[in-house]
Structures are given as structure tokens and as C-alpha cells.
Amino acid sequence: xxxxxxxxxxxxxxxxxxxxxxxxxxxxxxxxxxxxxxxxxxxxxxxxxxxxxxxxxxxxxxxxxxxxxxxxxxxxxxxxxxxxxxxxxxxxxxxxxxxxxxxxxxxxxxxxxxxxxxxxxxxxxxxxxxxxxxxxxxxxxxxxxxxxxxxxxxxxxxxxxxxxxxxxxxxxxxxxxxxxxxxxxxxxxxxxxxxxxxxxxxxxxxxxxxxxxxxxxxxxxxxxxxxxxxxxxxxxxxxxxxxxxxxxxxxxxxxxxxxxxxxxxxxxxxxxxxxxxxxxxxxxxxxxxxxxxxxxxxxxxxxxxxxxxxxxxxxxxxxxxx
Numbered sequence: 439x440x441x442x443x444x445x446x447x448x449x450x451x452x453x454x455x456x457x458x459x460x461x462x463x464x465x466x467x468x469x470x471x472x473x474x475x476x477x478x479x480x481x482x483x484x485x486x487x488x489x490x491x492x493x494x495x496x497x498x499x500x501x502x503x504x505x506x507x508x509x510x511x512x513x514x515x516x517x518x519x520x521x522x523x524x525x526x527x528x529x530x531x532x533x534x535x536x537x538x539x540x541x542x543x544x545x546x547x548x549x550x551x552x553x554x555x556x557x558x559x560x561x562x563x564x565x566x567x568x569x570x571x572x573x574x575x576x577x578x579x580x581x582x583x584x585x586x587x588x589x590x591x592x593x594x595x596x597x598x599x600x601x602x603x604x605x606x607x608x609x610x611x612x613x614x615x616x617x618x619x620x621x622x623x624x625x626x627x628x629x630x631x632x633x634x635x636x637x638x639x640x641x642x643x644x645x646x647x648x649x650x651x652x653x654x655x656x657x658x659x660x661x662x663x664x665x666x667x668x669x670x671x672x673x674x675x676x677x678x679x680x681x682x683x684x685x686x687x688x689x690x691x692x693x694x695x696x697x698x699x700x701x702x703x704x705x706x707x708x709x710x711x712x713x714x715x716x717x718x719x720x721x722x723x724x725x726x727x728x729x730x731x732x733x734x735x736x737x738x739x740x741x742x743x744x745x746x747x748x749x750x751x752x753x754x755x756x757x758x759x760x
Contacts, residue, residue, distance in 0.1 A: 451549055463509035469565045470512040473549050477529035478502035486525040489546055503533055512536040513571055517544045537568045539575050543588060551579045583615050598633035602642050628668025635664050636753045638721045643755060651686055660695040660704055664755040665734035673703040673712060680732055680740035696754055722751035
């Protein structure tokens, strides 16, 4: 601790990020890298909504970071759009000379956007240059795969067709990252296909579902009912319950299809009419049963609700004959 020819660097994430600032004088740190810290763990000192409030304990009093607690050059990395973290950093900067380093749209775990030995080496090499630290964080965040994935998910809500064309194009820019997204984010790809179908782009939706499912040949083309999750609606006749497929394969029950005169369970014995009504809304429609409107859930279940939001409505997936 008293060696003159070395520098001590403290590093912490989340609650550890608080500790590395709070005890920087105790450890005589020359530099501190603090990732999304809190300012205090005393609930009486914190009036804003905090990520850490479930960890507050009655015995923790006057735990806010004070000027006399700190030592060295302190860098606080945080997402300015993550309101609880932004409030923490505001309080820290009121009490200490810390440098703020914004990592936009990264969420609480900003380390996911700044991970890797090379990036850490760049940060360590520029600890005396706050402007350089901010530039490194900004460039790294923009190029991080997680950031690109988040942009794709955001764009998907606005224009699923644009995202589909980007993912399936031959343009070389970020091709490796886009391929990684398609390979390892199955749930996101299925909701993208569902969004395409809901927007009326059934040909593109069918193409994407085939790619996800292995391009199996379709031997019939009924109008399947598609949920926002990217799964098909099924009906278990024995239990009189609706549920969803898993990767478009029914684990229980029979697929539900839509004909001009209503909904049916598509069974080997024929079409069995279902006691429910549909209400059309553009390319989508809501399904009403005696227990309420149907709402598909991410866990594969389907539950009745008193009213449905637009994203909960269903649409038709018309497979193209091959």
C-alpha cells in the first residue's frame, strides 16, 4: 500500500461499485472504475426509486458516500437513461469529484457493453484522460453486439420488415453479428416473424418461420392462428383449454385455424368448432371466450384477461405451398 512506483486501481460493479468508491481512501486507490454504483445503502438517505432498496437493512445508517471517503481519480460508468442509476450518479457527483462516463441504453449492467481484455486495457491506459475514457466507452458501446441486438429489438417494434430485410440481406456490414443474432436469439426471431405476420407480410413471416424450423415441406395450408410470441394457438379438447405450440409443433391439443365462419381445432377427425368469437382489427383480431379475451403468455400458456392490448391480439399465418 505504500509502494511509490505502482498505481492501485479499484474496480467494482453494482453494489461492488459502491464499495470501491466508499472505501477508496481506506485502500488508498489511485484510480477507481465504478460500474453503475449506488450512493447509499441507508434507506433514510435515498428518496428515489433504487435498484438496491431490497438490500437496505435497519442497521445500515449514514452509509452515503462522502468526500472524506474517497481517494484518487474516480470514474463512474452508468446508463443515463436508466433513471435509478442516473439518480445515484447525481448524488455521487454532488459529494465527490467523480467523472461520469455515460454508456447509453446499456441498462444497469453496463459491463455487458464494455467487457473484454482489450477494452479494459484501453481504459487502464487512459486513466489520466477523462475525455479519452468517455470516447472509448462510447465507441465500444456502439459496436458491442448487445447494443446492436438492442437496436434491432427496438427497430422491430417500428418496422419488422426493415429488420427482416437487414437480417436476410447479403450486405457484408456487421454480417457476423447479424448471423449470431439469428442463430442464438430464437425467441426474438419468432416474435419478429409474428410481427411480420401481424403487419400483413405473411410471405416474409413464412420464410422466417421455415428458416427457424428447418425448411420442412408444408403439405397443407390452413389459416393458422398466430400469437405475438411467434407460436401457433392450439386447443386441448379433453381439457377445454387453449395453449401454444413449441417451435410450431403442438405438444398438446390441435392447432387452431380461422375459417370465414369462425375458429376451429384442426384435428385428424376433422374441424371441431370452438365456442369463441373474433373481433377483427386490421390484420389482427382478438378472441373472446366466456371467460374473457385470450392472451398468449411467454411461458407457452394462454390465459383469459378482461381486455387485450394491441400486442396481445392474434393474426393469421397462411403457409405458402411448396
